[in-house]
Amino acid sequence: MKALIAAAILALGLPAFAQQQEAKPLGPGREALTIPYEKYTLPNGLEVLLARDPKLPVVAINVWYHVGAYHEQPGRTGFAHLFEHMMFQGSKHVPDDVHIAMLEQLGANDLNGTTNFDRTNYFETVPTHHLATALWLESDRMGFLLDALDEKKLRTQQEVVKNERRQGVETRPYGVAQEKLWKTLFPAPHPYHGKIIGSMEDLDAATVEDVKSFFRKWYAPSNATLAVVGDFDPREARALIEKYFGSLPGGPKPEKPEVAPVKLTGEKVLRHEEKVGTLPQVMMSWLSPPYLSEGDATADVLANALGTGKSSRLYKRLVLEKGLAQSVSATQQSLGAQSVFTIEAVARPGVSSDALAQEIDAVLEEVRREGMTRQELDRARTRFETQMLAGLQSVGGFGGKADVLQSYNHYRGDPGYLDEDLSRYDAVTPEQVRDFAREYLEPDARVVLHAVPVRKSPISAAKEIR
Template identity: 75%
Template sequence: MKALVAAAALALGLPALAQEAKPPESSRQELAIPYEKYTLPNGLEVLLSVDRKLPIVAVNVWYHVGAYHEVPGRTGFAHLFEHMMFQGSKHVPDDVHIAMLEQLGATDLNGTTNTDRTNYFETVPSNHLETALWLESDRMGYLLDTLSQDKLQTQQEVVKNERRLGTETAPYGIADEKLWHALFPAPHPYHGNVIGSMADLEAATVEDVKEFFRKWYAPSNATLAIVGDFDVEKTKALVEKYFGTLRSAPKPQKPQVAPVKLTREQVIRHEEQVATLPRLSMSWLSPPYLSEGDATADVLGTTLATGKASRLYKRLVLEKQLAQSVSASQQSLGAQSVFSIEVTARPGVSTDTLRKEVDAVLEDVRKNGVTPQEIARARTRYGTLFLGGLQSIGGFGGKADVLQSYNHFTGDPDYLEKDLARYQSVTPEQVKRFAQEQLRPDARAVLHAVPPQQAPAASKENK
């Protein structure tokens, strides 16, 4: 599932229609986000889009650096640096960046890091746009003026605690990390999976932070999006005032990394110490975001495990009652994506039994494909998600985020309708071929995460 529509899925109830449904013409018109794109002399890209529904403005800054750009021995550094950006800069006192925005009535205020980019965003009342731009420009231009060892150590501990909570003590956290490492062995930059390792987080130095900032946080490696109710000419003047004088530096080159190829099935058996139910996970390397096959993977994931009519849910949860839950999804990434299936067992059911059942479903797709009705349901789902995200100007999946995402990955902010068209063009034959070529048993990693032996439970496996 794509990042720009994932947030909408949390809020929308998705219909499971049995007939093909294309977005109505009015909906297609809503997909168009009018914008203007230009570049300052120092290399900063600017995206402006006027939306006067409400007297608010979304400010969204993307730095084109993520985990993919990290060097060996510094996994987790892009995310650690994201935290440093909230610690104060030359004209903004320590730890008041968020408080200042909240006092202005800001919402959708956050910063996030993934494999391919780091972003910072807030939505403010229109009359406070200038303050938001000043805050963003000050940390873009003058973060290093107040950088200290104490600030770094504080954020190192914060991020290390995030790792403890999100990986080391989370249900299936260590197991999932083992699976990810099997897919992306070191020194591939995806190996650290954004959060990085404890050893690398502890090893980061102030000089590392300075070098990272100078290389990757230059205006030439950033894009500023402003979406909402604002005066275009006045806003351009504000952008020039606060960003136009920032240092100029050459745009850094993206690392060139050879794609990973799995040439045999890798099986991982992990003794799960946190969760209480066994879980089976299967993962394959798949086409990058927006490339050929990416939308096909999304459609197949929906067909397999979204809704009660999906194949895995119907077979494993409803009919055979072997599983508590199932999921199948395409995690779309810039270099290589990951297609995954996860099944959590009911008490008394082994992951080996689940594996046989999942393989049977996949083999049926490889041999017989999927139906036009199943593809129609998936198309309807993604159309709904796209439209839902565009109801907001800021935050995750809002208009500013959409413009930024397409600009980052394609150079064309006006890519939304083309993206949706990818799903309209997926055919049953393409889904069948994807399952045959991409989801091969000899090109996957399989994780059996099983808790220590518990008291015998009534077996469900012969049902």
């Protein structure tokens, strides 16, 4: 049978592809999360993931370029995010600024692009009968974007991104403070230094040749993965992918930067004069294990149990019992090279950031000493599984099936890693949480930032109102 399939592929002129991956059996109650898929690679290096889901007559197209802020050079930050904008501005065979309009006219939804430190992605969900058009649009900007990139387009998008930075960082409450903390966690020239959006100076300094060189290196088919998920005919989809993507020039896959892990050897306390937020805020951050590595799931569960929902440890103590904070959160920001565990709390009027920090430390000391209850951890696990199940109801969009396959493929090289991922959370015990807090959440291995609002005189306040 395998020989017949291979012969049919050769007869059709289609690329040889890997044997279909059997969906790994999941535990009782998780059968709905199974995603059968195929994975193969075109001769030019483009990876392809196909997953058929015929429940609705729609299909998701999701392209991941394996490049993010981590892959940028000092003095040339923000390029990955800049291309998130440039990729919607037109290519050789698509007129300027009509890419989105064409998809919307087809009835597309879940249409977007995002950038993080580790990757950039673009995705849309279209009615099944418009699969060919959506694939063509993606292939044209992959292969022919530079034919339409000129000085005017670059300068226009530079200004758009700079304005986005003003709104998202410089005029956002605590935005500058968060950037200052992050830069302290990852000192230059570490590629995680700064914001994904880049700095104003680097955005201004970028030239057309700079961005073209970045695109040629990182946006080649050999550094990309295409996922097609939904109601489609696999034979037709493979033929369309070969037609639109197979002719694009290949090239060697670019090498990922080799960067040594950062290690904090003491506590660093920063005092920031907050000019936008009106209440004191305290932020504490520790370096933690990379995404999907040992300890990452423990950090996720601990963060959720500490700071998500009114039953969480920090919310109960700081907001309900002590009345010190009006909001509090804890997160594990999982990244490919090294993750960050952060606790943030905004004070109530009249409460200092120092008082918040003291109470946070008291809660953390309890966790280091005693761990957390199994009931607390079970609530956190349930939240994760519920969130995962909700996302997998969709073929596309944020957290949909295409996105999940892409994420596991990017970070593990295994699109079918779902069962192993869920098992990581099942295995977290109260003892592991306690040990994690002792090993990683040490008081002398963190950055603490106090964002204290600047007191304005009545005269300066009146000037601002005018």
